[in-house]
Amino acid sequence: MPTHVPPERPDTDATAPDTHAGSESGTGTASSAPPDPLDPLGRERAHLGDSRAALRAMREDVESLDIRDVTANWVNAEVLARQIEDRVKALADLSDTPLFFGRLDYQHAPGADRAEGAAGERFYIGRRHVHDHDGDPMVIDWRAPVSQPFYRASKKDPMDVGLRRRFGYTGGDLTAYEDEHLSDPAEAATTSKLLQREIERPRVGPMRDIVATIQPEQDEIVRGGLGGSVCVQGGPGTGKTAVGLHRVAYLLYAHRERLARTGTLVIGPNRSFLHYIEQVLPALGELSVQQATVDDLVAHVEVRGTDAAPAAVVKGDARMAEVLRRALYSHVTPPTEPVVVVRGSRRWRVPAYEVEAIVGELLERDIRYGAAREALPQRIAHAVLVQMERSGEAPDDRVQDAVARNSAVKAAVKAVWPAVDPAKLVLRLLTDAEFLAEHAAGVLDADEQKTLLWGAGGSGGRPPRSVKAAKWSAADAVLIDEATDLVERTHSLGHVVLDEAQDLSPMQYRAVGRRCTTGSATVLGDLAQGTTPWATRSWEEALAHLGKSDAVVEELTAGFRVPTDVIRYASRLLPHIAPGLTPVASVRENPGAFALRPGTGADDVVAACAESLRQEGSTGLIAADARVPALAAALTAAGVPFLAPGEETTRETRLTLVPASLAKGLEYDYVVLDEPRAVVDGEPDERTGLRRLYVALTRAVSGLTVIHTSPLPAELG
Template sequence: MTSSDPALQDTLHGSLHQERGHHDRCRAALAAMVDGAQEHVVTGVDVSASGADAEVLGYRLRSQAKELRELPEGPLFFGRLDFGGGAGDHSGQRYHIGRLRISEHPAVPPLVVDWRAPVARAFYQASAHEPQGVAVRRRFGWAPGSRGDSADLTGLEDEHLGRGESRASGIVAREIERPRVGPMRDIAATIQPEQDDLVRGDLPVSVCVQGAPGTGKTAVGLHRAAYLLYTHPQRIRRGGLLILGPNRTFLSYIAEVLPALGETGVRQSTLHEEIARHPRITRARGAAGPGADDERTAVIKHDGRMAEVLRRALYARVSEGEREGEGGSVGYVGALVVPDGTYRWRVSGGELARILRGVRAEEPPYGVGRERVRSRVVRCVQAQAELRAGPQSNAWVQKISRSRAVGAYVDAVWPRVRAEEVVAELLTDGAVLAAAADGLLDADEQRALLWAKPPRSWKSARWSAADLVLLDEVGGLVEHPEGYGHLVVDEAQDLSPMECRAIARRAAFGSLTVLGDLAQATTPWAARSWGTVLRHLGKPDAAVVPLTIGFRVPEAVVTLANRLLERLDVDVPTGRSLRGDGELRIREAAAGGLLDAVVGATRDALACEGSVGVVAADADVDRVRAALDAAGIVAAGPEELGARLSVVPASLVKGLEYDHVVAVEPAAIAEAEQRGLHRLYVVLTRAVSRLDVVHGRPLPF
């Protein structure tokens, strides 16, 4: 609603005045909701209910009060829907749309409708062609960085869909193009129809989003998580929801999105942190040891064949019973004798062998199998006792189960194990590895796996990052890890088959939102098709949905990235941008003057608004930082998300965004690793306004 017409200007000012008044009313109602939630906590302490019920009720009330208290400050609504006649239950109704529901009383219509509510979907999906009963869609413009003061409401736009009016939103464009400083923001006000379809996917449905740079795939995944928490609160509370990111820097960058949408307490973690929580992995908790694997060894450890190698190594410990050895060792070649007071019960060798074969055929988790052997042996003894003396008590059954004879037998044929013991023996003992890897790994691969300096025992082993994934595989064979109702897996293009298996164990009874871009796959074990990734994740039937329209990366940057995309061995659609603004400059440095050119490009970038990221090959970061320091330019590291200027290693820039990126010596970035061209593709697509490419050597594109 913008015009130079004085009458329309008066209407605009009147509408702004009314909407600011409504926002003040919403602010007062929200404050009352916060106070009311705290009062409910106090009242709930004295609720008349059983102890367990009161505890559950108290926990929920305290959680609700805590969530309301911790809501970030900001505008309480960003849109409005005015429905016309003939819109069913919504005919003639008006709804403000915001990040959470605000009401003055549960029995009256809300002042603000949550963006995830069914009626709010029309805000994202209605169009002049299909208005969905909407007469007018209104968008509100707020001052950048507003903390929710009503005076910060600076503009509004009305789109008369009922009259067939269609217009590009300047408010949406300005919000998308707003400078990026600090952590990632939510996109609830700017979700596009194709993004909304993904956000509102049903809980049981797993989906894979192949998103070109700037298409908002990470934001889509986070908003889908918020939508599922709103739509299926009980089911999510039972199963839990997990956000998996590639590293802590990335998780810090996205950490404020869900709280801004009213969802606190969602677990956000890396895969290695999840592995460290496995109850069967005790000694390997924490980061990898100092002796990291070389690339070839790490690639073998991440290979899917290792799953079968580890399974063989674990179950090689299960035997039919002790065999008579050279020293004439006694064992369970014959029967098992179980003392019971003055009586002795006998289980034949044939029956014991039948029990073992039956349990192994069922393929339970190793720890479950061990207890099944025990319980079935006890059942044989119980059957004999009941034939002789009638039904036996539970106490008698427990006594037999804990008897030394039964325990010794189970320990002999199905011994207790730790994941660390199995993996350490495999990586230390060439004979054990050869037996487990027979027909799967060749001799050179086996030699690459063996530790050059074996530890004295598994207790003193220093585990590499790849070893943690092996430990999780064995831990999962012994005892299934904690599962989740839904997992959002970001940067999934970099997952190895073994990492995918670790995630699949945690999603065996839940669903996945898989986010990534095969063109940005930089690990040496990364797959080249989503079908391979989804198969290892246990969701082979998940739909792969491409997002190709970029809303943040300018057209000039996308065009340059698409030139490099042609050289990458991946089958993904090229991206395109809706932003014609932006700048791209390619600066060739004079011989020996690369660092001077970087300093100059950085000064130019700092003269513009927004954040600046200077990205270089990891080996060049110290030189670049020293040159900036010498020029009096202070730069932070990638972990300081609110910094105006950051120097970032190319290996850590994935998932981050800067208004202005200075890409230093692309040839060095491309040569630094096996998938260096993919890494360079990532670097070039981190800019959301301006990109400077500074080079002294020929460009790889």
Template sequence: MSPAAPETTAPDPVLAAERAHLRRAADCLTAMRAATAAVTDAGVDAWAAERLGAARAERLRALAADPGVPPSFGRTDTGTETFHIGRRHVRDADGTPVVIDWRAPMSRPFYRASAADPQGLVRRRRFGFSGGELTGYEDELLGQGRDGDGRLLREEIERPRSGPMRDIVATIAPDQDDIVRAPLAESICVQGAPGTGKTAVGLHRAAYLLYTHGGQLARTGVLVVGPNRAFLRYIEQVLPTLGEVDVEQTTVAELTARVPVRGTDAPEVAVLKGDARLAEVLHRALWGSIAKPADDVQVPLAGRRRRVPVERLKRYVDDLRRRGRAGADQQVLHHAAGRERLAVLVAEDARRQAEEAGGSPTDAETRRAARSPEVRAFCDAVWPARDAAELVHALLTDPALLARAARGLLDDAEQALLRRPAGPLHRAPWTDADAVLVDEVAGLLERTPGFGHVVVDEAQDLSPLQCRAVARRLAAGSLTVLGDLAQATSPWSAADWGGTLAGLGRPDAAVRPLLRGYRVPGEVLDYANRLLPLIAPGLPAATAVRRGPGSLRVRADGVLPDVVRELAARPGSIGVVCADAAVPGVAAALAGAGLPAAVLTDDGAAGPLAVVPASLAKGLEFDAVVVVDPAAIVAAEPRGLHRLYVVLTRAVSTLVVLHAGDLPEPLAE
């Protein structure tokens, strides 16, 4: 192994050559952008010009330069060939590769090779950068059985950050790479302890699949679902940095935003509305609104009226209703499609009568018959068109309707919890849980468009009904589920992944653990792991790949502004995390000491110094974290110890715990 080569007065020829290669790659990337921008449509037609313009704009976005991101971050040598590995493919004017995309098959040995298994490499070279400038390199002579010491890897992991999450293409570990490159058809659940990079792995898996299956996923799309808007703002630049600009990123609340949310449910009501039993209640309410035909129908067809007798009408309705009444999980016919099919069946009955009498109605005449006022009036009476919001509103305000739909599923006390006063639909006090119910009904009415691949982060906190909302967007595609059972803070959180995966429609998805903590120092992880026996008994504790003397400080006498001022003297971001109710006081204390901090909100972005409500800390990382009054965080909610575990594991370099009273018992030992 060659030592990392710092800049010295005597120029290093290897460093000089690698810098020259980086400059060449940057020039080639500029030329690729110029060539793309120069493409014209040759005046074929307006549609072709529009499509070409859109493709050109997308390609230019994918090739956009980031001045702080070098074209390549490493290199592999096989003895006969050398490949530079980077975030995207770069070629010269002749088409010769200058940089190989990290997702290409020939890049895989960069991540998977070791001295024990060189995978055809004689050397792996890693580069060190500062401000986008190449400052050093490290050679691992794998062909001679010599691994590197990992110094550059540790420096990259520990590099101070501010603003959004960065990609990890330069530091993907073999266990992470295994998940990233899993086949598109394979659905995976990543049980990732804090600092193991599960979110980054999920995003890089999306980027890998888009690269490998671009044609297929360009048609069906990729969806990333996060827990809140603050989290999405934190991760939003990862995929564009990797050249993937057309991935939809959203929250469950935005995914199900079919009604204006104005209200808030009591916790016990929200839990009940998220229960899987509500899916069957809604299914019964919808399909139970179909009536039995009471009379014949006169169908106008080809200038005459044909009578369809009530007995046949009843059979048509019963046959269609059976296809939809199989149950919420076995429905094979959507309600709106059933209504349209009923109109067609009635018109086709009239056509058969006409043909038996010697007539020959055309297809167009039969379609007009299906749309005739007589047939539409019949369908309105027997199989009325329904609105999802209207049905849910009626169910929650009409005790008799709720009792019929919930018979044998919900007891009287549960039905009473769901009921609310009657009122006009446009003034309904919709809540987030109501919106998921409306989305459930919308999915029964009509097919919900699906994606080719869906990534769901913090999935351990999804309710059964929220899982169903995500599953409806999955269609025939595959799924990457990311989460940590120890970080489960919602009231419906389960002790294992079985129920969640079943709700997401992929009960057979393999659960792949990530237990090597790359982001959190060992001292901090050991401290947080004291909570595991209480919050997730039986769940293996993560182990850290690095330790940082002085990375953990627990203080009963610390003054918050003084602690923050000391941390602010170092580079990097600072998150001051406290119970939600304490946020105004903490922000005021910092501002009064001349340390104005931005308060993180659900739709905001974390700045270099942020006051973070404990409920929004999940998924975020800061170089330094100050946890204010852990006991108050625990006392603020039923699963407070789980929330504290989340909060304690947000630090990449330094964690300071400030407490005036007693610490929670596991931390006081």
């Protein structure tokens, strides 16, 4: 890549600027003097300075808004003030984040009739829209239709773009540019050096956005419509998490009003993962997206217990939904006596058979248990009103409401369709063998029922006396959420992103699906990284449990983050853990650093960490959970500071000690992997252990060092 800046043609010739990249040292700050027309980098820096000034003016305009006399009441004033506060935050100029990262020079004005010879236009592509005081755009939002060719235009299909320019930054300073003349058949297509450098840039701190490096196959997923759901199967380093987050940002841009009403949610596997990704959307100006784990969604009770794997597998099985449904509706009993309503001197009698017919009709409608229970007194009251009208009276809606509140009607409803507490229902199923057997007959076999029961071979211990005393497990909470939805419909959001989905049980998929029954979903995962006993076997099955059987399944196979040598080595495990999956093919030119080293103890691991820390970027020490305390002690004794997963790395502390069970979804520039055999042996079975090892092997962005005293697993060759 040349180290000088070549001269650039005048702006009027937008179709033939420089044919190669340029770079230049310096601060990159804008000068008050007019830029030199022969200094292209200086001109771009000047535009950057002008754009930052325009963004600052936009922010100041919002901050100066006076809303004291524009709202009807204090509630509206609070809402408007909060919206203005969010707008101010969204217009923040992050000093270390480039305001624009690309430029498109169109051959014709977008949308114009090309036969008229309309002059082309130039657009700077960035993270948000910026306009000057006249309203003319200085930076175009990357999500706008006019920005799409930046990601998809090619020599084969230039999409009317004459020039695509990429910018390189050091910190917040514009220091380089690189041009592609898409409409010039004489210029050969080459790999972008700036794009490669951005992909391979060292990582310190939380996950960054990828708006400058989105690839065509990723962009197609990002810009998919809101109406349909999509499932993205992607191996390590293919960018599936980033694609899911940028898809949220795009949907909020394209359907802001609708999603403002219905809401959006990102679901991750654990708090460490959510902390790692939490800055991506705010950096794109999106502040309203909620983040949660599945455990957060189903937190109806306090989780204090754990399940043995056999019990967790049965509790997570989709068949439990039918057991719960049967158990709930077993509380509905046919009436044995008529309902007699006394009003004044008159007595109105609704026969038992008529009440039974009303109950049967409500059951056939298949509405929620609670909604039907609320409708029942009104139906009984309506039967009374029919008798009143036949006798010559003219009752109105107020009379019907009064009859529905009559003590006799209330007593009948309580006897026929009693209120049911979801947690108590689940507790009874897990502690009452006869109750469970009655409603699991033909669904769960005797051994599975025994596995579920507390105090009878299950994992719940001695049966508790009350809901509060129970040591609920995470799987129990999901069952309670299912029962809660049977009683009362769960609120549905407009769009849900579900990451690391391969580790969810069928019942957890159902819990997530309830949050987007009237909306759409983006499901992200990798079947090869499933490490739970109930890990997803196929996306078709998972999507059926989610309630999104019509979702489109896309596969990302190009690896941008994991080095070639590392992903090639880790892929030796694929035939054993996920036969049939396409191995990730790294597109990086830098093969990365990779080393296998026999060791004698913790001192060798500490030495490998110290060696990695001499490089720029973050380092992750990944080890089997059982070995973490000993390694922590060794690092402390050696005076090497370290962090726990979820704690943000800094320039001073760049080493994170990661239990293998928490490594999924995280990435570090350099990874030291301690004792692969121990990672495998730390799981309940060999296949799950090999999948856990596959995850650990693929967390590195620049280099991987494997330290082992025991023989490596045979599957690694």
